[in-house]
Amino acid sequence: MSTSTSNFAHLLPPSWKTSVAAWLAEDIPSFDYGGFVVGDKDDSATLWCKANGVLAGVPFVDEIFKQVDCRVEWIAKEGEFIDAKGGKVAVAKVYGQARNLLLGERTALNLMARCSGIATRARRMAELKAKHGFKGVIAGTRKTTPGFRHVEKYGMLVGGVDQHRMDLSSMIMLKDNHVWSSGSITKAVQKARQVGGFALKIEVECRSIAEAEEAITAGADIVMLDNFKPDSLKTAAVDLKARYPHVLIEGSGGITEETVALYFSPGVDVLSMGSLTQGVPFIDFSLKINV
Numbered sequence: 001m002s003t004s005t006s007n008f009a010h011l012l013p014p015s016w017k018t019s020v021a022a023w024l025a026e027d028i029p030s031f032d033y034g035g036f037v038v039g040d041k042d043d044s045a046t047l048w049c050k051a052n053g054v055l056a057g058v059p060f061v062d063e064i065f066k067q068v069d070c071r072v073e074w075i076a077k078e079g080e081f082i083d084a085k086g087g088k089v090a091v092a093k094v095y096g097q098a099r100n101l102l103l104g105e106r107t108a109l110n111l112m113a114r115c116s117g118i119a120t121r122a123r124r125m126a127e128l129k130a131k132h133g134f135k136g137v138i139a140g141t142r143k144t145t146p147g148f149r150h151v152e153k154y155g156m157l158v159g160g161v162d163q164h165r166m167d168l169s170s171m172i173m174l175k176d177n178h179v180w181s182s183g184s185i186t187k188a189v190q191k192a193r194q195v196g197g198f199a200l201k202i203e204v205e206c207r208s209i210a211e212a213e214e215a216i217t218a219g220a221d222i223v224m225l226d227n228f229k230p231d232s233l234k235t236a237a238v239d240l241k242a243r244y245p246h247v248l249i250e251g252s253g254g255i256t257e258e259t260v261a262l263y264f265s266p267g268v269d270v271l272s273m274g275s276l277t278q279g280v281p282f283i284d285f286s287l288k289i290n291v
Contacts, residue, residue, distance in 0.1 A: 016150055019147070021067060024067060024068070039097075043098040043101060044289075046287070046288055047092040047094060049090075049285055054082070054123045055080050055112075056118070060115070064111070065094055068100040068104045069100050071095050072092050072093070072095075081123070094287065098289065112283075113285055116155070116283035118155030119159035125276070126138065129264075132264050137161075139164035139270055139272045141273065141276070143278055156276060173205070174203065179204075179205075185204055185215050188204070189202055189218035189220055193219055202222070207226055212240055221248065222248040223250065224250040227254060237251070238266070249267060249270070250268075
C-alpha cells in the first residue's frame with residue numbers, strides 16, 4: 001500500500017470544504033475593495049516558500065483557490081522538504097482573475113504557514129525517533145486550535161508522526177478530573193466500558209505506578225504516565241510491561257523536541273507531545289503576481 005502523502009487528502013471528511021468557505025467568509029465579509037482596484041483581468045502568481053521546512057496543506061490550498069475560481073499547479077510535492085537556501089523557492093503557480101487570486105491569497109498563505117510549521121516539527125520528531133531506534137509512537141495531542149484541528153492533525157501526518165485521538169469521540173481518555181468526579185479510577189473505567197463497548201479503547205491518566213495498576217486491573221487498555229521524569233518513566237514502563245504486556249504504556253507531560261530522546265525506552269509504546277502544535281514556528285510563504 002502506498003504511503004504517499006497525496007493520499008492523506010482522502011482522509012478528510014465531507015464537511016471540510018465548508019470550513020474553507022467559512023475561512024473565506026471571515027476574510028471577505030462584505031465588499032472587496034482591493035479586488036475592485038485590480039479588476040478581472042486574467043493573471044498568474046507564484047507561491048514562494050521563504051524558509052526551510054516541510055510543505056504541507058496542499059488539498060486545503062487547492063480548495064481555497066478553487067472556491068474563488070482559480071487553479072493551482074504545484075511545482076513541489078506535499079511532504080517535500082524545501083530548502084530555501086536563505087532566499088525563496090517557487091513551490092506553485094496559481095492562475096485566475098487578478099481579483100480572485102488576491103481573494104484567496106491571505107487565507108491560503110496563513111493556512112500553509114501553520115500546516116507546514118507543524119509538519120516540519122513533526123518531521124524532526126520522526127527523524128529523532130529513527131536516529132535513536134525508538135520503536136514506539138510519537139504522537140500529538142488534542143491541544144489544537146478550535147476550528148482548525150483538521151489542518152493541524154493533517155500537518156502531523158504529513159510530517160510523519162501519529163495524531164493520537166482526533167476528538168473526544170475517538171477514544172475514551174480518563175484524566176484526573178474524570179477520576180476525581182467519578183470517585184475512583186475503577187469507577188471511572190467501569191462506567192466508560194459500559195458505554196464504550198468493545199470498539200473504543202480506554203486510556204487512563206496516572207500519576208503513579210499504583211494508579212496505573214488500578215487502571216489496568218479495572219480494564220484500561222492504555223495507561224498514560226503523566227509528568228514522570230525520564231528515568232522514572234523508563235523504570236515504571238519496564239516494570240509495568242513485564243507484568244502487563246498487553247497494556248500500552250504512554251508517557252506525556254512537558255515533553256519537547258529538546259527532551260524527547262531522554263524518554264525513549266523499549267517499555268514505552270507512545271510519547272505524546274502538546275508541543276507538536278503549541279508554540280510551533282510558522283513557515284513563511286508569499287504569493288506574488290507575475291509581472
